[in-house]
Amino acid sequence: MGPVLAGVLQLLALIAALALAYVPLGNYMARVYSTDKHWRVEKWIYKGIGADPNTEMRWPAYLRGVLAFSAVGVLFLYLLQRLQGHLPGSLGFRAIDPDQAFNTAASFVTNTNWQSYYGEQAMGHVVQTAGLAVQNFVSAAVGIAVAVALVRGFARSRTGELGNFWSDLVRGTVRILLPLAVVAAIVLVACGAIQNFSGIHEVGQFFGGSQQWNGGAVASQEAIKELGTNGGGYFNANSAHPFENPTPFTNLFEIFLLLVIPLALTRTFGIMVGSVKQGYAILATMATIWVGFVALMMWTEFAHHGPALQIAGGALEGKEVRFGVGSSSVFAVSTTLTSTGAVDSFHSSFTGLGGGITMLGMMLGEIAPGGTGSGLYGMLIMAVIAVFIAGLMVGRTPEYLGKKIGTREIKFAACYLLVTPALVLVFAAAAMALPTPGNSMTNSGAHGFSEILYAYTSASNNNGSAFAGLNADTQWFNSTLGVAMLLGRFLPMVFVLALAGSLAEQRPIPATAGTLRTEKPLFTGLLVGAILIITGLTYFPALALGPLAEGLAS
Numbered sequence: 001m002g003p004v005l006a007g008v009l010q011l012l013a014l015i016a017a018l019a020l021a022y023v024p025l026g027n028y029m030a031r032v033y034s035t036d037k038h039w040r041v042e043k044w045i046y047k048g049i050g051a052d053p054n055t056e057m058r059w060p061a062y063l064r065g066v067l068a069f070s071a072v073g074v075l076f077l078y079l080l081q082r083l084q085g086h087l088p089g090s091l092g093f094r095a096i097d098p099d100q101a102f103n104t105a106a107s108f109v110t111n112t113n114w115q116s117y118y119g120e121q122a123m124g125h126v127v128q129t130a131g132l133a134v135q136n137f138v139s140a141a142v143g144i145a146v147a148v149a150l151v152r153g154f155a156r157s158r159t160g161e162l163g164n165f166w167s168d169l170v171r172g173t174v175r176i177l178l179p180l181a182v183v184a185a186i187v188l189v190a191c192g193a194i195q196n197f198s199g200i201h202e203v204g205q206f207f208g209g210s211q212q213w214n215g216g217a218v219a220s221q222e223a224i225k226e227l228g229t230n231g232g233g234y235f236n237a238n239s240a241h242p243f244e245n246p247t248p249f250t251n252l253f254e255i256f257l258l259l260v261i262p263l264a265l266t267r268t269f270g271i272m273v274g275s276v277k278q279g280y281a282i283l284a285t286m287a288t289i290w291v292g293f294v295a296l297m298m299w300t301e302f303a304h305h306g307p308a309l310q311i312a313g314g315a316l317e318g319k320e321v322r323f324g325v326g327s328s329s330v331f332a333v334s335t336t337l338t339s340t341g342a343v344d345s346f347h348s349s350f351t352g353l354g355g356g357i358t359m360l361g362m363m364l365g366e367i368a369p370g371g372t373g374s375g376l377y378g379m380l381i382m383a384v385i386a387v388f389i390a391g392l393m394v395g396r397t398p399e400y401l402g403k404k405i406g407t408r409e410i411k412f413a414a415c416y417l418l419v420t421p422a423l424v425l426v427f428a429a430a431a432m433a434l435p436t437p438g439n440s441m442t443n444s445g446a447h448g449f450s451e452i453l454y455a456y457t458s459a460s461n462n463n464g465s466a467f468a469g470l471n472a473d474t475q476w477f478n479s480t481l482g483v484a485m486l487l488g489r490f491l492p493m494v495f496v497l498a499l500a501g502s503l504a505e506q507r508p509i510p511a512t513a514g515t516l517r518t519e520k521p522l523f524t525g526l527l528v529g530a531i532l533i534i535t536g537l538t539y540f541p542a543l544a545l546g547p548l549a550e551g552l553a554s
Helices: 003-032 040-049 059-082 098-109 125-155 165-190 218-227 248-272 276-302 307-312 324-337 352-363 374-394 407-433 445-460 475-504 521-545 547-553
Strands: 200-206 209-214
Touching: 003 165, 003 248, 003 276, 003 324, 040 165, 059 098, 059 125, 059 165, 059 475, 098 125, 098 475, 125 165, 125 218, 125 248, 125 374, 125 475, 165 218, 165 248, 218 248, 248 276, 248 324, 248 374, 276 324, 276 352, 276 374, 276 521, 324 352, 352 445, 352 521, 352 547, 374 407, 374 475, 374 521, 407 445, 407 475, 407 521, 445 475, 445 521, 445 547, 521 547
Parallel strands: none
Antiparallel strands: 200 209
């Protein structure tokens, strides 16, 4: 079997598995966020944190809950790292430096999981499990909660209430993420991923020296790392490491995990707004972009010119031979079109155009299908923009799901769209203009610029993957990337929740013959076009200086 055919067959198997999980998981999540009943363990949690899960919140109160919880998470994780040398199970590792501790705390609380450290050489068992793994769960639950609040904004009328943040947070963690992560961890352990709390071992003799490896609760962290679209690995090699991702089957399984919740949330959205077809329209938009990016990535990596690459069956530099070009291409596209950031190959070693595709996937806003929750609310913001554009074309007041998109709503949507590109381009420009940050680049020219651009694109979009040639463990990058992660996560949430509150206060508008049918393929095409054009106009000059210049020159 040739490598191209193997890659296509793996892609088809992945699509089939996602299709099987779509309806039951989407229906289940809709029930989770719609029921009034609380589990006993949830009541204990509410009592412990002093929250009343039955109190409805308007959007400012909901936002305060999101920000307060996240701020406590940043402080706790920062202190845990700074005190690591005094904690049991530290494996002898010292406390993390202040700038790196801030960067890591911001990274994991914002669902970014950018890592400027070697996990197996820096973090002990307590920090990995009580700190990083816990944030993998709750940061994902926060993203889903904000998405559900926006969906309620479309579904409700004549009220500013969006539900209860604490209830949404706890339910997302206890009823969705924990059960799925347990099952996924068992599968990974059965397939060879490690799960222990062992110390450091010396393994063999290599070129006159020994190699050291430490164990850890890898399978359990790997499961939620993918399910929650987090991405931070136990080891520096991330999902290319055989302890995290031992076989081609686990590689495909991990791709499934990082896609399944964001895709199924479109079903949840359709049920909660009372029209499953609306969910299918959003799903079709996500699927169109994802399939298109996978096809482009496979083409660039399989068909790259040069006799050596043609004999090898594609551009294999930086890719695990266990997975090959096809599976690595699907993983790279999936991890950058979601907010996962996990890698089973090194994006810096992709062809020039292939690296550009991974970058463009993040620049789209990671909405195809995007992160857990963040993908859905990002796509719904783009749907609002597309409806507004359609209204301008035909001279009608734009409407979406029975809600009028007026001046206030479009301002919130526009601010959401502008925040992330501003962070990416301003920080990247500053890093290139100042003398010190440039010293962290391994490469010069277009590829060196791509390293900087990729870093701030990844941080601002809360992805976490990197062009590995950049040395990001400096005070400049730890500080500025940490700020970019925090602003890139929470500023957009402000506008999402403000939009949700504005929509929930409106009266529903009955559909007429002139209403744009947003469940039809025509709207899906308009939405895909709006996403690609808006992103292209925003980022094309920067892409032309980096991956496009490199790809055309090679």
